[in-house]
Amino acid sequence: MQEFVRVLENEVQIAALSIFALMYLTRLLWLRSLRSPREQAAPKGSATKGVLISFGSVFVPWAMESTRKHLAVYVEFALFHIAVAIAIGATFIYPYAPQWLTPTVVDVCVVFLGIGILAGLMRMQRRLAKQELRAINTPDDYFAITVVTIYFATAICALLTKDDWGLVAYFGLTTFLLLYVPLSKVSHYLYMPFTRFYYGFLFGRRGVMAQTRQWRYN
Amino acid sequence: MAVEVTSRPRNGDIVKEAMAVLDAKLTRQFAVNMHACVHCGLCFESCHYYLATGDPKLTPAYKAEQLRQLYKRRHDWTGRLLPWWVHAEEATEERLAKLYDVAFGSCTMCRRCNFNCPMGLDMGLMMRTARAALTSVGMIPKGLKDTVDIHLATGNNMGISPEDFVETVEWIEEELQKELGDPTYKIPIDKPGTRYLMCLNPREVKFYPLLFRAQFLTCYAAGEEWGVSSRAWDATNYGLFSGDDAACKQIISHLMDEAERLGVHTIVATECGHGYRSLRWEAQGWYGKPLPVNVMSYVELTAQHIQEGRLKLDPSKNREPVTYHDPCNQARSGGIVDEPRYILNRTVSDFREMTPHGTENFCCGGGGGALTMSEFRERRLEVARIKAEQIKATGAKIVATSCHNCIDQLTEISRHYKLGVKVVNICELVANALILPPKQVAVPAPEVVAPIAVAVDENGFIANPADWSRGAAQFLAARQGYGQALERLGADHWRVVEYIRSYYAQAGVAPSREQICGELHLTGKRFHELFPGTIRTALRIAGLPTSAAGGEPVEESVVR
Numbered sequence: 215m216q217e218f219v220r221v222l223e224n225e226v227q228i229a230a231l232s233i234f235a236l237m238y239l240t241r242l243l244w245l246r247s248l249r250s251p252r253e254q255a256a257p258k259g260s261a262t263k264g265v266l267i268s269f270g271s272v273f274v275p276w277a278m279e280s281t282r283k284h285l286a287v288y289v290e291f292a293l294f295h296i297a298v299a300i301a302i303g304a305t306f307i308y309p310y311a312p313q314w315l316t317p318t319v320v321d322v323c324v325v326f327l328g329i330g331i332l333a334g335l336m337r338m339q340r341r342l343a344k345q346e347l348r349a350i351n352t353p354d355d356y357f358a359i360t361v362v363t364i365y366f367a368t369a370i371c372a373l374l375t376k377d378d379w380g381l382v383a384y385f386g387l388t389t390f391l392l393l394y395v396p397l398s399k400v401s402h403y404l405y406m407p408f409t410r411f412y413y414g415f416l417f418g419r420r421g422v423m424a425q426t427r428q429w430r431y432n
Numbered sequence: 433m434a435v436e437v438t439s440r441p442r443n444g445d446i447v448k449e450a451m452a453v454l455d456a457k458l459t460r461q462f463a464v465n466m467h468a469c470v471h472c473g474l475c476f477e478s479c480h481y482y483l484a485t486g487d488p489k490l491t492p493a494y495k496a497e498q499l500r501q502l503y504k505r506r507h508d509w510t511g512r513l514l515p516w517w518v519h520a521e522e523a524t525e526e527r528l529a530k531l532y533d534v535a536f537g538s539c540t541m542c543r544r545c546n547f548n549c550p551m552g553l554d555m556g557l558m559m560r561t562a563r564a565a566l567t568s569v570g571m572i573p574k575g576l577k578d579t580v581d582i583h584l585a586t587g588n589n590m591g592i593s594p595e596d597f598v599e600t601v602e603w604i605e606e607e608l609q610k611e612l613g614d615p616t617y618k619i620p621i622d623k624p625g626t627r628y629l630m631c632l633n634p635r636e637v638k639f640y641p642l643l644f645r646a647q648f649l650t651c652y653a654a655g656e657e658w659g660v661s662s663r664a665w666d667a668t669n670y671g672l673f674s675g676d677d678a679a680c681k682q683i684i685s686h687l688m689d690e691a692e693r694l695g696v697h698t699i700v701a702t703e704c705g706h707g708y709r710s711l712r713w714e715a716q717g718w719y720g721k722p723l724p725v726n727v728m729s730y731v732e733l734t735a736q737h738i739q740e741g742r743l744k745l746d747p748s749k750n751r752e753p754v755t756y757h758d759p760c761n762q763a764r765s766g767g768i769v770d771e772p773r774y775i776l777n778r779t780v781s782d783f784r785e786m787t788p789h790g791t792e793n794f795c796c797g798g799g800g801g802a803l804t805m806s807e808f809r810e811r812r813l814e815v816a817r818i819k820a821e822q823i824k825a826t827g828a829k830i831v832a833t834s835c836h837n838c839i840d841q842l843t844e845i846s847r848h849y850k851l852g853v854k855v856v857n858i859c860e861l862v863a864n865a866l867i868l869p870p871k872q873v874a875v876p877a878p879e880v881v882a883p884i885a886v887a888v889d890e891n892g893f894i895a896n897p898a899d900w901s902r903g904a905a906q907f908l909a910a911r912q913g914y915g916q917a918l919e920r921l922g923a924d925h926w927r928v929v930e931y932i933r934s935y936y937a938q939a940g941v942a943p944s945r946e947q948i949c950g951e952l953h954l955t956g957k958r959f960h961e962l963f964p965g966t967i968r969t970a971l972r973i974a975g976l977p978t979s980a981a982g983g984e985p986v987e988e989s990v991v992r
Binding site: 245246248249250251253254255256258259268272278279280281283284287291340341344345346347348349350351352353354355396397398399401402404405406408409410412413414416417420421422423 | 458459460461463464465467468469470471472473474475476477478482488489491493494497509510513516517518519546547548549550551552553554712713714715716717722723726727763764765766767769788791792
C-alpha cells in the first residue's frame with residue numbers, strides 16, 4: 215500500500231501534471247493564434263495604470279458595486295480560493311518538503327480548508343436555491359464545486375491522519391482534477407488574466423479608470 | 433419568437449452563414465470572454481433589465497450564455513465532446529431567434545455589467561459580435577437597418593439633402609445674427625483649413641436646430657475657429673449597434689475624407705453618445721489606418737473653453753435644480769465623466785448628482801440603438817423604471833444629458849412615469865448661462881416664404897404630395913382660414929411640419945398630436961396656437977395625402 219501511495223504521490227502526479235500542462239499549452243497556443251486587435255486611437259488615459267487598477271481591484275472589494283453590495287460573497291470567494299491554494303500547495307509540500315508541515319502549519323491549513331468546505335457548501339446552496347443562478351449553471355458548475363469541496367475534505371483527512379487511505383483519496387482526487395480541470399469551468403483562472411488585462415487596457419487608455427492629469431477637470 | 437429576416441444570405445442558409453461570421457469574428461478578446469464566465473451571478477444587479485423585471489432570463493450572464501452556448505459547441509473541448517455537460521447547443525434558426533431577442537431586445541450594450549464582473553467580461557463586445565452575426569443574415573430590426581441604409585445612401589441617417597442642411601444652417605445663422613446684434617456673423621460652411629469641424633446629429637438639423645444654434649453660439653462666444661461641411665456632417669454611426677463593420681467603415685470614411693479635403697485639425701462630435709464613441713474610439717479600427725484628424729466631443733471642447741477663461745457664464749440664469757445623466761457611450765465607453773460636471777457646476781445654480789452616477793450610472797434604456805427598434809418599445813419603457821426612480825430621487829426639475837438617444841428616451845421616461853422633468857442637452861444650459869456683449873444693431877426681419885399654389889383634393893389635402901415645398905406649405909396654410917395664425921409660418925411651424933413629414937416617410941402613417949407634442953416638447957396649447965382646428969390642419973400643411981388622415985370624415989368647416 216505504501217508503495218502505491220508513493221507512486222501516486224510522485225510518478226502519477228508528475229504524469230497528470232504533464233498532461234495538464236500540455237492541455238493548457240495547447241489552449242494558450244490556440245489563443246495566441248487568434249487575432250488580437252488593439253485600439254489605436256490616441257489615448258486619453260494610461261493603459262498601464264488601467265491594467266494595474268484592473269488586477270488590483272480583485273483585492274479591493276469596495277472598488278466594484280457588485281462586491282461592495284455583496285461583501286459576504288466576496289469574503290466567501292476569497293476564503294474558498296485560499297483553501298484552493300492550500301489544497302494544491304500541500305500536494306507539492308507533502309511528498310517533497312514534508313518537514314514544512316509542522317503541527318502549527320497543519321492546524322492553520324486545516325482551519326482554512328475547513329472554512330473552504332463551508333464556503334463550498336454555501337456556494338452550492340446559493341446556486342441551487344437562486345432561480346437566476348440555476349438558469350445559468352450547468353452540470354459542470356455543480357460538479358466542479360462539489361468535487362473541489364470534497365477535495366478540501368480529503369486534504370484535511372490526509373494532513374491530519376496521514377493515513378494511507380486518506381492519502382490515496384487526496385492524491386487520487388488531485389490526479390483526477392489535474393486531468394479534469396482543463397476541460398471544465400475551473401480553468402477560468404487561465405483566462406482571467408487575459409480578461410482583466412483587456413478590461414484594464416481598454417478602459418485605462420480611454421481614461422475611464424485612469425485619466426492622465428491634463429485631462430482632469432475638478 | 434418569429435423574427436423577420438430582412439435580407440437572406442445568398443446561399444439561403446442562415447445558420448451556416450451566421451456561424452461563419454461568428455467564426456470570422458473570433459478574436460483573442462472574444463474567445464477569452466466566451467470561456468471565463470464562472471456563473472457567479474455578481475453581474476445580475478448591475479443590469480437595469482433584470483433589476484426592473486426580476487426576470488431570470490434578463491440577467492447579463494443568462495444573456496451572454498445564449499451566445500456562449502453556440503460558441504461552446506464549436507470551439508470548446510467539452511462543448512464538442514459532452515455538450516449537455518456545459519449546456520453547449522447546436523445553432524438552429526430557433527436558437528438564432530432567441531439570440532436576436534437577447535442581443536437586440538434585451539441589452540443596450542451599456543457595459544455596466546462589465547464594470548461589475550469580477551472577471552472583467554465585456555458584454556458590449558459579446559453582444560456586438562452576436563449582433564454582427566445576426567445582421568449578416570438579415571436578422572436585424574428593420575428600424576435599425578433602415579437607419580444604417582439611409583446613412584449609407586445619403587451621407588446622414590435621416591436622408592437630409594445638402595440643400596436642406598445648408599438652408600437650416602443659414603436659418604440659424606440669421607437667428608444668431610439677430611440674437612448677437614451682428615449682421616456680419618457667419619457660420620462657415622465648407623471653409624478649408626478651419627480648426628474645428630462640427631459634426632452634428634441629424635435630429636438636431638431636422639427637429640432641434642436650436643440645439644446646434646446653442647453649440648454655435650458657445651463657439652462664437654469663445655472666439656473659436658470652426659465650421660461645418662455641407663457634404664459630411666453626421667456624427668452618428670448606427671453600424672456600431674448593428675455590428676456591421678463594413679457600414680461603419682463606409683460612414684467613417686465619408687467623414688474622414690471630407691475632413692481631409694477641408695484640411696481641418698479636429699472633428700468635434702456633437703452631444704451624441706455613440707457618435708462620439710464611434711468617432712473617438714472605434715473609428716480607427718474600422719478606418720484601417722490612422723485618422724487624418726483629431727476627434728473630441730463638444731463637451732470636452734466647452735470644458736476646455738471654460739477652463740481657458742474663454743466663456744463667461746452666469747449660473748444664476750439656470751436656477752432650477754439640475755441633475756445629469758451620464759450617457760453610457762460617453763462615460764463608461766468614452767471616459768467623459770468629469771467634463772460635464774465641470775461645465776454644469778459653472779452653468780447652473782443647483783446641480784444634483786444621481787445615485788449612482790458617472791461610470792456607475794444606469795443606462796436610460798435607450799442605448800444600443802434601442803430607439804430605432806419599435807418592436808421592443810414596451811420592454812424599453814418597462815426597464816426604464818430604474819432610471820425614472822434615479823431621476824425622481826434627485827428632486828431635479830431638469831435632466832441634462834449629452835446624447836440624443838438619451839434625450840429621446842429620458843423624455844419618454846418623463847412622460848411615461850409622469851416625472852414632469854424637462855430634458856435638455858448641456859449646450860442649452862451653457863447657451864442660456866452665457867454672458868454675451870450687448871446687442872449692437874437691429875437685424876432684418878426673418879425670411880418670408882412666398883406661397884406657391886398647388887392643386888388640392890376635395891378634403892383640402894394636397895392632390896399630389898410630390899408637389900409639396902415650403903412655398904406650397906405657405907399656400908396650404910393660408911387656405912386653412914385661420915387668418916393671422918397661419919399667415920406666416922414661423923420656426924415652430926416648420927419644426928412640426930418637418931417632423932410630420934419625416935414621421936410619415938418612415939412609418940407610412942401620420943403621427944398623433946400627442947406624439948408630435950412629446951417629440952418636439954410642445955404643450956397641447958402651444959400646438960393649438962400654431963395649428964388651430966384639428967390635427968388635420970397640420971397634416972394638410974405638411975403636404976400629407978388624404979389617406980394619411982385615416983380616412984375619417986373631414987370637417988369641411990376648416991377647409992376653405
